Amino acid sequence: MDIDELLGEYTKIFRFRRLFIRDLSITRRGFLYFLISFVFCTISLNYIVVFILEFNPQELLFNGLGSTLVMAIFLTIVIAGFTVDKVKNRVNFLLICAPITLVGLVFILFGDWFNLIGFSLMILSTGFFIIDLLTIYIHESNILNRGRLLGYLFFTAFIISHLIMIFTYGNTFLVIIVESALLILIYYISKRYNYKETNERLTSTKSFFQILTGSYHILGYLLVFLIFGYILGNAFSTYGELNISPFIFVPLFMFLFIIIGVGLDNFGRKWTFGAGLLLISSIFLFASIFQNAIIYNSIFFGGSIPIIFMILFTLSADFSTERNTIKYRAKMICTFLLVFMMGLIAGVLIHYVFNQVYTSNPIYFYWIPPYLQGLSPFLLIATLVWINTLPEILSYKEADWADSLISLYVFNSSAICLYTKDFKPDKKTNIPSEDLITGGFTGIIGLISEITNQNKNLNIIDKEGVKIYFSYGKSVISALISTKYLPVLSKKLDIFTRSFERQFEYELVNFTGKINPFYTAKKLVYRYFK
Numbered sequence: 001m002d003i004d005e006l007l008g009e010y011t012k013i014f015r016f017r018r019l020f021i022r023d024l025s026i027t028r029r030g031f032l033y034f035l036i037s038f039v040f041c042t043i044s045l046n047y048i049v050v051f052i053l054e055f056n057p058q059e060l061l062f063n064g065l066g067s068t069l070v071m072a073i074f075l076t077i078v079i080a081g082f083t084v085d086k087v088k089n090r091v092n093f094l095l096i097c098a099p100i101t102l103v104g105l106v107f108i109l110f111g112d113w114f115n116l117i118g119f120s121l122m123i124l125s126t127g128f129f130i131i132d133l134l135t136i137y138i139h140e141s142n143i144l145n146r147g148r149l150l151g152y153l154f155f156t157a158f159i160i161s162h163l164i165m166i167f168t169y170g171n172t173f174l175v176i177i178v179e180s181a182l183l184i185l186i187y188y189i190s191k192r193y194n195y196k197e198t199n200e201r202l203t204s205t206k207s208f209f210q211i212l213t214g215s216y217h218i219l220g221y222l223l224v225f226l227i228f229g230y231i232l233g234n235a236f237s238t239y240g241e242l243n244i245s246p247f248i249f250v251p252l253f254m255f256l257f258i259i260i261g262v263g264l265d266n267f268g269r270k271w272t273f274g275a276g277l278l279l280i281s282s283i284f285l286f287a288s289i290f291q292n293a294i295i296y297n298s299i300f301f302g303g304s305i306p307i308i309f310m311i312l313f314t315l316s317a318d319f320s321t322e323r324n325t326i327k328y329r330a331k332m333i334c335t336f337l338l339v340f341m342m343g344l345i346a347g348v349l350i351h352y353v354f355n356q357v358y359t360s361n362p363i364y365f366y367w368i369p370p371y372l373q374g375l376s377p378f379l380l381i382a383t384l385v386w387i388n389t390l391p392e393i394l395s396y397k398e399a400d401w402a403d404s405l406i407s408l409y410v411f412n413s414s415a416i417c418l419y420t421k422d423f424k425p426d427k428k429t430n431i432p433s434e435d436l437i438t439g440g441f442t443g444i445i446g447l448i449s450e451i452t453n454q455n456k457n458l459n460i461i462d463k464e465g466v467k468i469y470f471s472y473g474k475s476v477i478s479a480l481i482s483t484k485y486l487p488v489l490s491k492k493l494d495i496f497t498r499s500f501e502r503q504f505e506y507e508l509v510n511f512t513g514k515i516n517p518f519y520t521a522k523k524l525v526y527r528y529f530k
Contacts, residue, residue, distance in 0.1 A: 027498075033186070036182055085327060091190045095183075101125040102183070106176065132330070150313060158257070162250070229343020231379060233344040249297075256310075316335070406481040410521065415439040471493040476508065
């Protein structure tokens with residue numbers, strides 16, 4: 001292989017890593033925890049959705065059992081938004097919600113009106129489970145990897161849960177056994193993977209209402225999801241029953257999770273959203289070429305559902321990671337879901353009312369069917385124009401975070417520098433020694449603690465265009481110097497500090513003053529900061 005071929009292969013690998021792997025800084029234990037939890041709730045959701053789709057859209061609103069389930073979904077979203085944000089130990093709360101799902105499945109075994117109790121409990125517990133899980137996910141992810149990581153989790157969880165549902169073949173007793181086994185796995189992993197909210201993260205200088213009304217782009221995207229909900233509700237009502245071909249629906253549904261996730265992290269939220277809208281609009285506009293309604297349903301719902309929910313969860317997560325909004329992560333997710341649900345029900349109701357009017361006098365109201373068919377593509381095109389006026393959330397300053405890095409220091413409580421990395425060696429002159437710098441950091445941290453008389457750690461120093469981020473472990477403190485304030489850098493530094501302590505646990509416990517063993521930390525630096 002000559003040098004040109006070698007460079008070509010390296011370029012392909014680099015492009016692949018940049019698109020699919022870059023910035024996926026999550027521990028194996030963390031990924032496994034999320035994957036099993038997503039599989040657990042995906043099985044429950046699959047079970048709920050299959051039951052709900054036995055009703056036609058009108059029965060869901062006007063039938064006693066159907067309307068009760070819809071009301072249960074609404075109440076779950078509203079209550080979860082207010083409840084989950086107040087919980088400190090989110091992992092333990094997850095373990096409280098999960099068994100309620102099993103209780104609901106037990107009720108379903110008895111059939112008849114026990115179904116109402118069983119599915120209501122499942123909707124309540126699964127809703128709380130998902131919202132709680134997503135708030136933990138928001139904490140573990142960042143704006144640079146959130147879309148792809150969520151796409152990979154959904155893709156893998158859907159495959160596993162789909163295989164399990166095929167294996168159980170709708171047998172409720174087998175589903176209970178499988179869900180119980182998954183719950184035991186979640187419990188086992190949660191003993192090592194734990195996450196608790198701090199009082200600092202649960203405080204905000206603004207109310208949630210002030211945040212919503214004071215942000216043009218949040219309101220703008222909420223309007224988009226209201227329209228999306230209407231379009232889906234109108235489409236569902238048009239065909240009455242969701243008859244689909246699994247050979248078309250399942251592959252499209254699964255792979256779009258990855259495609260949308262990659263697009264969100266690499267091309268930006270707004271442009272990926274716009275591309276998704278364009279795809280759905282094209283399906284509407286060229287609907288006449290699908291002679292078979294089953295094929296059309298499979299393509300439309302298989303394409304629109306992943307697009308809507310991937311972007312909904314990613315955007316609601318992005319909007320709830322700022323200093324004043326991090327307290328309201330559950331409320332933000334539930335607000336987006338609630339607005340989408342309102343649009344969905346509005347689509348069903350409007351379609352039903354117009355249909356009744358048309359049926360009463362089809363000659364006079366001949367214009368109603370083409371109006372209902374043409375309204376959705378028109379709204380999609382109008383929404384596409386509206387999205388272009390909204391700001392991009394994934395800004396270039398965040399995408400180019402690596403260019404802002406200056407240097408990294410890892411030191412212990414005695415101010416001994418264990419490891420240092422200079423990201424711009426050519427631009428530095430007359431820099432003091434590493435131990436002198438880390439000694440200064442230790443002095444500043446201690447002095448501020450004495451002055452404020454508080455045990456809170458200093459997280460950042462902002463001085464004339466230079467930002468110094470601090471992350472605290474059990475044995476070491478990491479300091480990252482940058483030219484920009486980017487929340488993603490704090491997240492990366494926290495993950496790096498945990499990984500550093502885990503890799504050098506023995507050396508830190510038995511530290512005798514030798515820093516040579518920490519030289520291999522350059523692999524961690526390459527992993528998290530390159």
